[in-house]
Amino acid sequence: MSTFLEVKNLHVSFPTEDGAVLASNDVSYSVALGETLAIVGESGSGKSVANLAVMGLHNPQRTKISGSAILHLPEGPIDVLSAPNETVRRLRGKAMSMIFQDPMSALHPFYTIGDQIAEAWALYNEGSKADGIKRAVEMLDLVGIPDASKRVHEYPHQFSGGMRQRVMIAMALVNNPSLLIADEPTTALDVTVQSQILRLLADLQKEFNMAVILITHDLGVVAEVADRVSVMYSGRVVESAPIDEIFYNTTHPYTRGLLNSIPRVDNNGIGTRLKAIPGQPPSLISVPKGCAFEARCEFASHVSGGLCHAVNPDLVEKAPSHFGRCHLTGQQVIEIANQNNGVK
Amino acid sequence: MLKYVSQRLFYTVLLLLLVSLSVYFIFDLLPVDPARLVCSKNCSPALLRDTRHKLGLDVSVIEQWLRFLQGLFIGRDYGVAAAAIHCPAPAFGYSFSRHECVSTVLSHAFPVTLSLAVLAFILWMTVGVSLGVLAARKKGSIFDRVSTVFVLIGTSLPTFLTGVLVVIFIILKFNLVDPLEIGNWSNPLTDPIGWLQTFIWPAATLAFAYAATYTRFTRSNVIETSSEDFIRTARAKGLSEKVILRKHTLRAALAPLVTLAGLDFAGLLGGAIITEKVFGLDGLGGISIEAVTSSYDLPIIVGTTIVASTFVVVANLIVDITYAFIDPRVRHA
Amino acid sequence: MAENILELQNLKKHFPTTSGGLFNRQKGVVKAVDGVSLSIGVGETVGLVGESGCGKTTAGRTVMKLYEPTEGKILFQGEDITNYSRHQMMPFRSQMQMIFQDPFASLNPRHTVGTIVGASYDIHGIKPAGGVENAVRDLLERVGLNPEHINRFPHEFSGGQRQRIGIARAIALKPKLIVADEPVSALDVSIQAQVVNLLDDLQQEFGLSYLFVAHDLSVVQHISDRVVVMYLGKVMESAPTQSLFSSPRHPYTKALLSAVPIPDPKIERARERILLQGDLPSPVNPPAGCVFNTRCWKAQDTCRTVVPEPVQIAPNHILACHYPEPAK
Incomplete structure (x- = not known):
C-alpha cells in the first residue's frame, strides 16, 4: 500500500x-x-x-x-x-x-x-x-x-x-x-x-x-x-498501531483506561462496576510540562523520580509499527495491569 | 399554494373590516364633537343638528360603519338633495374640512408617500446591505468599527432631529435645494430632476435610520451564517470564497431580510408622519396627522388607516409567499 | 415481589398536529407514546431504549407529568396520579425527580450551584437539619464535587461535573424514583463511566429506583435490571436484562443489538450483522399492523394488517410479535 x-x-x-x-x-x-x-x-x-x-x-x-x-x-x-x-x-x-x-x-x-x-x-x-x-x-x-x-x-x-x-x-x-x-x-x-x-x-x-x-x-x-x-x-497522539495491536497489546495507560471504561453489549456486566478513569483532561491553555495524562494515570506511580510529571515522553516504537507515548515500556504496562487485576 | 393564498386573502379582508370598525368605535369614544368644529362660530342647536346629519353622525356607530362599507362598493352621496356631492366608489367618505371626497384627497397624497417610500427604500437597502456585508467580511477591521459608529448614530438619532438638521444645513445653509421648492410635487415621469430634488433629502433622512438597522442586521446575519456547517461543507467541496459568499452565505443570510424589508416598506406606504411633517410633504402621513390633531376629520382618518393597514397586511402576504419561494422548508411545511 | 414504585398501564401520549391559521384545526395526531405498560420495583432500574423518535423521552416526561397523559394510568406507589393537578402533584414531586441529558442547558447559568441544588428545599418548604447550605455541601461531596465550589456558576464546571450537579439536585429531597433521560449520552466515554458508577452507588445507598431512558444499549445493559424496548411509540419487548440481551425474541431487539458495535476487532470480524433496511417511518403516519413490519425481514401478511398484542412469554418477559425469534 x-x-x-x-x-x-x-x-x-x-x-x-x-x-x-x-x-x-x-x-x-x-x-x-x-x-x-x-x-x-x-x-x-x-x-x-x-x-x-x-x-x-x-x-x-x-x-x-x-x-x-x-x-x-x-x-x-x-x-x-x-x-x-x-x-x-x-x-x-x-x-x-x-x-x-x-x-x-x-x-x-x-x-x-x-x-x-x-x-x-x-x-x-x-x-x-x-x-x-x-x-x-x-x-x-x-x-x-x-x-x-x-x-x-x-x-x-x-x-x-x-x-x-x-x-x-x-x-x-x-x-x-x-x-x-x-x-x-x-x-x-x-x-x-x-x-x-x-x-x-x-x-x-x-x-x-x-x-x-x-x-x-x-x-x-x-x-x-x-x-x-x-x-x-489532550492534543497529542499517545498511541498508534495496527488495529489488533491497539486492542490486544494495549501499551498506553490512557487507551487501556478507555477500553476498560466502556460497557460492552456482549458481556453481561450487571452488578460489576465500570472502571472509570478518574478526573478530567487538563486545560489546553496551560499544557502540563510532563505527560498530559499523568494526573489521571494509575501507572504513573510505577515510574520513579516523578519523571511523568517532569518530562513529556516521546512517541516511540514500542513494538514493530506500534508507537506509544509513555515512559513505561509496553511490557511494563501489561505486567502492572495484570498485577493490579490479580490483587483486586 | 392556491388554497393557502385564498385562505390568507380571506383573513386579510376580515382583518381590514375589523380595523375599520375599531376606528369608528375609537373615534366615537373621543370627547370631541366634529360637528361642532365644522359648524361655524355662531352655531345654533338647529345648525349643529343639521351639520351632524350632513356628517352622518346622527346614527349609531354601527350604522355609520355600515354606510361606510356600502360607500366603498357603490359610491355615496353627501349632503341633501341638490347640494349633494357624489363620491364614486370606492368612497371612503367626504372630508368636510377639505371639502373633497376622501378618495380624491388620498389619490393626491399617495404618490407623495409612495415616492418618498420608494426612494428611501432603494437608498437604505443599497447602503444597509452593502455596508453590512462588507463589515461582516472585514470583521474587526477599521471599516467594521466605522460602520458600528454609523449604526450607533443611525439607530439613536430620531428622525425629527436628523430631518431638522438636514433642513437647516443642507437646504437652508448650503442652499442645495431652493427652500421655496420644498415639498412641491413634481411628476417623476415628466420632471425627474424636480422629483428627485423634492424627495432626495427627505428620503435620505428616512433612509438613514433604516440603513443603520439594516447594516447591523445584515452584518450579524452574514457573520452567523458564515459559521454554519453548510458553509464549511461548501468550503470542503473546493468552492472559491467568492462563490461561497455569493451563492451560499448571502442566500441564507439575506433571506430573513425579505421579511423585514417587506414590512418596513409597507409600513412607510401608510405615511412617514414625522419626515413628511418636517419637509412639508402632503403625503398620507401629513394629512393623517392634520386630520387627527386639528380637524378631527373622521373620514380622512378612516381612509388613511384603511389604506395603511391594507398595505401592511398585503405586504405580509407577499412577504410570506416570497419567503416560501426562497426557503423550501417553509414551502413544504 | 415488593410493592412497585411506579406502574404504567397502557400509557398513551398523543400530540395533535394542527393546520395553523385562525381556527387551527386539528389535522392529525402523533402517537408519540401509544400504549406503554411497565412497572418498576423498589431499588430497581428499568431501562427504556429505542431509537430517536420511538417515544422514550416522551414516556419519561409523561411519567413525571411534564406532559398530561392522553390515556392509560400512572400509579406511583399504588396511587393513581394520572389526573392529578399541579397542586395535587406537589407532594409527589419531591419523591420523583428527573435528570436531563444536556448538562449545559438544564442548569440556570445565572444561579450558583448552591442555589440550584438548594432550590428543591425551598420549593417544598423543607428545612434540612443543619441548614440548607450544609445540606448542599454534603450533597456536593456525595456526588464527587468539591463542597467549596458551592458559590460557583455552572459554566465553571465541565460537562461531567455539571451532570453531577444535576444529580445532586435530583437526590436532594431523597426521592424514591429518578427518571434519567439520556443522562450520560452527552458525556465523553471516560466521564460517562464515572457518572454511571455514581448512579450505581447512589442507588445502593438510598434504595433509589431508576427509569433509565437511553439509546445506548451497552450503558442500558450495564445499569438496568430490566429493559423495555420501544419502537414508534409501542413496546416491542420487555424482559430482564440478562435474557433480553442473551436471547432477544423480537426481531427489532435482535437487529438493534446486532447493530451495536463491540469494541473488539476479532468479535467484530466474526459477527453476523442484521442490517435493517431504510429508516424509521414517520410517527405521524405509522405503518398499519405491526409498526415494525416495514423494516422487518420476517414480516408476513399478518404483520401488515394485525397489530400484535403484548404477550407474557416468560416471567417478566413481554413480547409483541407474530413471528418471534426462537428462544436460545
Whole structure:
C-alpha cells in the first residue's frame, strides 16, 4: 500500500484572551490508499482540529498552524500546510474530501441535493447543468438512495438523517477523491442507521481504493472498520498501531483506561462496576510540562523520580509499527495491569 | 399554494373590516364633537343638528360603519338633495374640512408617500446591505468599527432631529435645494430632476435610520451564517470564497431580510408622519396627522388607516409567499 | 415481589398536529407514546431504549407529568396520579425527580450551584437539619464535587461535573424514583463511566429506583435490571436484562443489538450483522399492523394488517410479535 497522506509535527493553536489553546500538539500520522485510519479521542483531544488543518478549513486569521502534511499525488508530493491557499482549494473535493458529524446542518437548506452535488462536480468537470444532475443521480444510486432520479430534485429537509449522510458521502465522492476524512460520520445517527453507513463507507472504500480517516470517539466503531488506530489525548497522539495491536497489546495507560471504561453489549456486566478513569483532561491553555495524562494515570506511580510529571515522553516504537507515548515500556504496562487485576 | 393564498386573502379582508370598525368605535369614544368644529362660530342647536346629519353622525356607530362599507362598493352621496356631492366608489367618505371626497384627497397624497417610500427604500437597502456585508467580511477591521459608529448614530438619532438638521444645513445653509421648492410635487415621469430634488433629502433622512438597522442586521446575519456547517461543507467541496459568499452565505443570510424589508416598506406606504411633517410633504402621513390633531376629520382618518393597514397586511402576504419561494422548508411545511 | 414504585398501564401520549391559521384545526395526531405498560420495583432500574423518535423521552416526561397523559394510568406507589393537578402533584414531586441529558442547558447559568441544588428545599418548604447550605455541601461531596465550589456558576464546571450537579439536585429531597433521560449520552466515554458508577452507588445507598431512558444499549445493559424496548411509540419487548440481551425474541431487539458495535476487532470480524433496511417511518403516519413490519425481514401478511398484542412469554418477559425469534 502506498502512503497517501503524511502528517508530521502538526501544531494547531487558537489565540484567545486567556492564552493560546494548543489544540493539536506535535501530531503525526499517515494513511495509505485503501487503508482506514481511525483517529480516536474524546472531545478536546484534537482529532478534528488536526484534520481540519489538513483540509485547510481553519480560519487563517484565528489559527496558527505549523508542521507539514504531504499529499502524495500522482503528479508529485505537495505539502498542503505550506502550499498557497488557492492550490489547496483546488485539492479540496478532488484529492481530499471531508464529511461531518451532523448531516442535518451540513447541507445548504435552500438548494436541492442535486444542485449541491452538481455544483461540486462542475468545479472539476466540463459539462452542462444537466450533466451534473445526471452525475448526481449516479452518485445517489451508488450510495443507496432509492428512487434517485426523483429524489435528486428534493431538498435536504425532505431526507432523514441517515439519508442526508448518504447525500454528504455522494457529494464528497463525486470527484473520486483519493482521501476521505469522515469526522464522526455516524455519531448523530441511530445505531441501526450507523451500521448501514459504516457498511457503505467500507464498500465504497474498497471500490475506489480510497484512503479513509475516520474520526470517532467510539471504540466499537473503530473495531468494526479500522485498519490502524491513532489514539489522541489532550492534543497529542499517545498511541498508534495496527488495529489488533491497539486492542490486544494495549501499551498506553490512557487507551487501556478507555477500553476498560466502556460497557460492552456482549458481556453481561450487571452488578460489576465500570472502571472509570478518574478526573478530567487538563486545560489546553496551560499544557502540563510532563505527560498530559499523568494526573489521571494509575501507572504513573510505577515510574520513579516523578519523571511523568517532569518530562513529556516521546512517541516511540514500542513494538514493530506500534508507537506509544509513555515512559513505561509496553511490557511494563501489561505486567502492572495484570498485577493490579490479580490483587483486586 | 392556491388554497393557502385564498385562505390568507380571506383573513386579510376580515382583518381590514375589523380595523375599520375599531376606528369608528375609537373615534366615537373621543370627547370631541366634529360637528361642532365644522359648524361655524355662531352655531345654533338647529345648525349643529343639521351639520351632524350632513356628517352622518346622527346614527349609531354601527350604522355609520355600515354606510361606510356600502360607500366603498357603490359610491355615496353627501349632503341633501341638490347640494349633494357624489363620491364614486370606492368612497371612503367626504372630508368636510377639505371639502373633497376622501378618495380624491388620498389619490393626491399617495404618490407623495409612495415616492418618498420608494426612494428611501432603494437608498437604505443599497447602503444597509452593502455596508453590512462588507463589515461582516472585514470583521474587526477599521471599516467594521466605522460602520458600528454609523449604526450607533443611525439607530439613536430620531428622525425629527436628523430631518431638522438636514433642513437647516443642507437646504437652508448650503442652499442645495431652493427652500421655496420644498415639498412641491413634481411628476417623476415628466420632471425627474424636480422629483428627485423634492424627495432626495427627505428620503435620505428616512433612509438613514433604516440603513443603520439594516447594516447591523445584515452584518450579524452574514457573520452567523458564515459559521454554519453548510458553509464549511461548501468550503470542503473546493468552492472559491467568492462563490461561497455569493451563492451560499448571502442566500441564507439575506433571506430573513425579505421579511423585514417587506414590512418596513409597507409600513412607510401608510405615511412617514414625522419626515413628511418636517419637509412639508402632503403625503398620507401629513394629512393623517392634520386630520387627527386639528380637524378631527373622521373620514380622512378612516381612509388613511384603511389604506395603511391594507398595505401592511398585503405586504405580509407577499412577504410570506416570497419567503416560501426562497426557503423550501417553509414551502413544504 | 415488593410493592412497585411506579406502574404504567397502557400509557398513551398523543400530540395533535394542527393546520395553523385562525381556527387551527386539528389535522392529525402523533402517537408519540401509544400504549406503554411497565412497572418498576423498589431499588430497581428499568431501562427504556429505542431509537430517536420511538417515544422514550416522551414516556419519561409523561411519567413525571411534564406532559398530561392522553390515556392509560400512572400509579406511583399504588396511587393513581394520572389526573392529578399541579397542586395535587406537589407532594409527589419531591419523591420523583428527573435528570436531563444536556448538562449545559438544564442548569440556570445565572444561579450558583448552591442555589440550584438548594432550590428543591425551598420549593417544598423543607428545612434540612443543619441548614440548607450544609445540606448542599454534603450533597456536593456525595456526588464527587468539591463542597467549596458551592458559590460557583455552572459554566465553571465541565460537562461531567455539571451532570453531577444535576444529580445532586435530583437526590436532594431523597426521592424514591429518578427518571434519567439520556443522562450520560452527552458525556465523553471516560466521564460517562464515572457518572454511571455514581448512579450505581447512589442507588445502593438510598434504595433509589431508576427509569433509565437511553439509546445506548451497552450503558442500558450495564445499569438496568430490566429493559423495555420501544419502537414508534409501542413496546416491542420487555424482559430482564440478562435474557433480553442473551436471547432477544423480537426481531427489532435482535437487529438493534446486532447493530451495536463491540469494541473488539476479532468479535467484530466474526459477527453476523442484521442490517435493517431504510429508516424509521414517520410517527405521524405509522405503518398499519405491526409498526415494525416495514423494516422487518420476517414480516408476513399478518404483520401488515394485525397489530400484535403484548404477550407474557416468560416471567417478566413481554413480547409483541407474530413471528418471534426462537428462544436460545
